[in-house]
Amino acid sequence: MQQRYNFAFFDEASKREIRRAVLKGVCIPGYQVPFASREMPIGRGWGTGGLQITLSLIGRDDVLKVIDQGADDSVNAVNIKKLVCDTTDVDVTDDTARATLIQSRHRIPEQPLTSKQILVLQVPTPEPLRSFEPSEAATRVLHAEADYTGAWLELFDQIVAYDTTVTGADHPVMVNGRYVMAPSPIPRFDNLKLDQAENLTLFGAGREKKIYAVPPHTSVRPLDFEDYPFVRERFEGVRCALCGAEGVFFDELEDEATGEVRYQCNDTAFCAARRAQQREGDAAPDGAALGPAPDAALDSAPEDAPGEEPGEEAGAREVV
Amino acid sequence: MAEALTACVAAGGEDAPQLEVRDLSLRFGRGCPACLREAPAFEGNVCPACGTVHAVRAASLEVYPGEIVGIVGESGSGKSSLMRCVYFDEQATGGDVRARPFDGGERNLLDLSPQRKRAVRNQVFGMVYQNPHLGLRMGFSSLSNIAEAMIASGERNVGVMRARGEGLLERVSIPLARATCPPRVFSGGMQQRVQIAKALSANPPILLLDEVTTGLDLSVQAAVLDLILDIRRSSNVSMLVVSHDLGVIRMLADRTLVMLSGRVVEQGLTDQILEDPQHPYTQKLVSSLL
Numbered sequence: 001m002q003q004r005y006n007f008a009f010f011d012e013a014s015k016r017e018i019r020r021a022v023l024k025g026v027c028i029p030g031y032q033v034p035f036a037s038r039e040m041p042i043g044r045g046w047g048t049g050g051l052q053i054t055l056s057l058i059g060r061d062d063v064l065k066v067i068d069q070g071a072d073d074s075v076n077a078v079n080i081k082k083l084v085c086d087t088t089d090v091d092v093t094d095d096t097a098r099a100t101l102i103q104s105r106h107r108i109p110e111q112p113l114t115s116k117q118i119l120v121l122q123v124p125t126p127e128p129l130r131s132f133e134p135s136e137a138a139t140r141v142l143h144a145e146a147d148y149t150g151a152w153l154e155l156f157d158q159i160v161a162y163d164t165t166v167t168g169a170d171h172p173v174m175v176n177g178r179y180v181m182a183p184s185p186i187p188r189f190d191n192l193k194l195d196q197a198e199n200l201t202l203f204g205a206g207r208e209k210k211i212y213a214v215p216p217h218t219s220v221r222p223l224d225f226e227d228y229p230f231v232r233e234r235f236e237g238v239r240c241a242l243c244g245a246e247g248v249f250f251d252e253l254e255d256e257a258t259g260e261v262r263y264q265c266n267d268t269a270f271c272a273a274r275r276a277q278q279r280e281g282d283a284a285p286d287g288a289a290l291g292p293a294p295d296a297a298l299d300s301a302p303e304d305a306p307g308e309e310p311g312e313e314a315g316a317r318e319v320v
Numbered sequence: 321m322a323e324a325l326t327a328c329v330a331a332g333g334e335d336a337p338q339l340e341v342r343d344l345s346l347r348f349g350r351g352c353p354a355c356l357r358e359a360p361a362f363e364g365n366v367c368p369a370c371g372t373v374h375a376v377r378a379a380s381l382e383v384y385p386g387e388i389v390g391i392v393g394e395s396g397s398g399k400s401s402l403m404r405c406v407y408f409d410e411q412a413t414g415g416d417v418r419a420r421p422f423d424g425g426e427r428n429l430l431d432l433s434p435q436r437k438r439a440v441r442n443q444v445f446g447m448v449y450q451n452p453h454l455g456l457r458m459g460f461s462s463l464s465n466i467a468e469a470m471i472a473s474g475e476r477n478v479g480v481m482r483a484r485g486e487g488l489l490e491r492v493s494i495p496l497a498r499a500t501c502p503p504r505v506f507s508g509g510m511q512q513r514v515q516i517a518k519a520l521s522a523n524p525p526i527l528l529l530d531e532v533t534t535g536l537d538l539s540v541q542a543a544v545l546d547l548i549l550d551i552r553r554s555s556n557v558s559m560l561v562v563s564h565d566l567g568v569i570r571m572l573a574d575r576t577l578v579m580l581s582g583r584v585v586e587q588g589l590t591d592q593i594l595e596d597p598q599h600p601y602t603q604k605l606v607s608s609l610l
Binding site: 132141146152153156157161225227229 | 434435438457460461463464467468472477478479481482499500511559
């Protein structure tokens with residue numbers, strides 16, 4: 001640990017202020033609590049909101065996992081892990097089950113979280129009504145009066161134009177029947193994981209200086225219309241090219257030379273764990289209960305060897 | 321004369337007023353003993369002693385079912401301010417506004433909670449502004465603009481809202497091929513017609529029209545006025561029409577109020593006002609009509 005810093009970088013008063021905002025957020029699910037977003041050694045818009053929550057909550061016994069776009073080893077995730085480790089000396093892990101504190105951008109891990117875990121999401125735009133109403137003063141009034149016409153109107157406008165909602169991520173949700181909330185840019189696929197979850201989920205927006213929360217066992221309902229119900233991204237008949245998993249969130253990868261399209265798990269830790277298990281299963285023949293085995297043809301492709309970096313599929317990764 | 325007329329309509333008409341405004345006032349500034357008297361001694365609407373602007377002073381009016389009431393007056397006479405107070409765009413300083421379609425006229429709308437006011441705006445009133453930018457969301461499709469009030473009153477079925485929106489656009493003569501276009505790309509006349517369709521979307525019993533034809537060319541003006549009369553004929557909607565254009569008032573309004581410096585100086589049947597104006601200001605206004 002670099003002793004130049006207090007434990008977890010912040011002074012204790014700062015951590016306390018952030019925890020107070022977190023507590024208020026937990027008390028009023030979905031309500032955006034303003035807080036004094038601190039200067040951080042990383043730029044605003046690069047995960048400072050999530051990082052401030054993580055630093056204010058972390059203790060010496062915590063085990064930290066940081067994901068960016070489903071990957072544990074992308075630059076942003078690695079840098080955040082480095083900063084937290086340098087100032088706390090806590091354990092880091094890729095293993096979702098072992099982590100007590102998970103900071104994430106863009107994904108909720110495939111493996112269901114437990115009541116012992118806290119998920120911290122980094123949020124770029126905490127205000128679900130922002131594109132409908134630019135004024136912060138006005139949106140606060142709309143939240144206070146529970147007037148969410150604007151959120152529904154945006155979805156209606158998308159349906160009019162495209163005959164479907166086009167919220168690729170950040171599909172607005174109604175929390176506990178009261179506040180409409182932006183669930184951070186998680187794909188629609190993950191929205192339903194927030195509903196009645198076992199774990200506490202905290203949302204931090206550093207640039208916008210807001211903290212909000214979804215406590216365990218809280219109802220979270222995506223906004224939709226009677227005749228246009230909410231649908232998740234569909235991956236019918238798709239399997240992971242590396243581990244053979246089905247029914248998870250996939251990255252689509254195109255081989256630029258051949259034009260061939262293949263899919264692999266977006267959650268790299270999930271995929272790696274499955275492949276490790278499969279290797280053990282190969283060694284001991286009784287380990288067959290791992291779900292679909294990968295295709296033999298894919299096994300023979302050396303560039304897909306387990307343990308390698310996932311493909312650089314998302315060249316257009318935005319960082320939050 | 322006005323009282324006699326009102327009494328006559330109330331006694332003869334089978335219905336009580338849809339909208340009733342009593343002693344509505346809108347004031348910017350604290351006011352002082354000199355200007356808060358019944359009949360202050362200054363002309364215009366700015367108090368020379370304290371500088372308070374009296375935008376609307378103790379204005380009263382009522383609108384009966386199916387009736388169109390016009391308000392005329394020069395710029396700054398308070399006619400738009402009066403309407404904006406009724407629609408809660410502006411917070412009235414004092415007065416009493418009752419709407420029969422909302423709660424039978426039991427409560428003063430100005431005392432309602434913000435949520436109830438929102439409900440009144442969405443369900444009782446339809447508003448058409450002079451400037452379409454105030455009444456429309458220029459970036460959203462025309463259909464979405466029309467659906468907004470329906471969504472606000474709890475409708476959650478896209479098919480129902482789309483069908484109603486297309487019906488309304490047809491009624492205001494906007495081709496269905498343009499229904500998904502945002503009003504931003506429309507001409508002024510089309511924008512105004514979309515705004516009227518939007519105002520009609522929740523079937524409001526009372527329409528508020530603020531200078532709807534100002535700034536439109538003559539043929540489009542005529543089309544919009546025809547549309548308004550057609551709406552009155554077919555839906556028996558009550559309307560309050562603000563205009564500085566006596567031609568528009570002559571064509572639309574059954575009764576007319578004349579405002580000057582925030583006060584209603586004269587009211588009566590439109591023909592009476594135009595043919596036999598009593599107040600000196602009205603006489604000047606009518607005689608200056610080309």
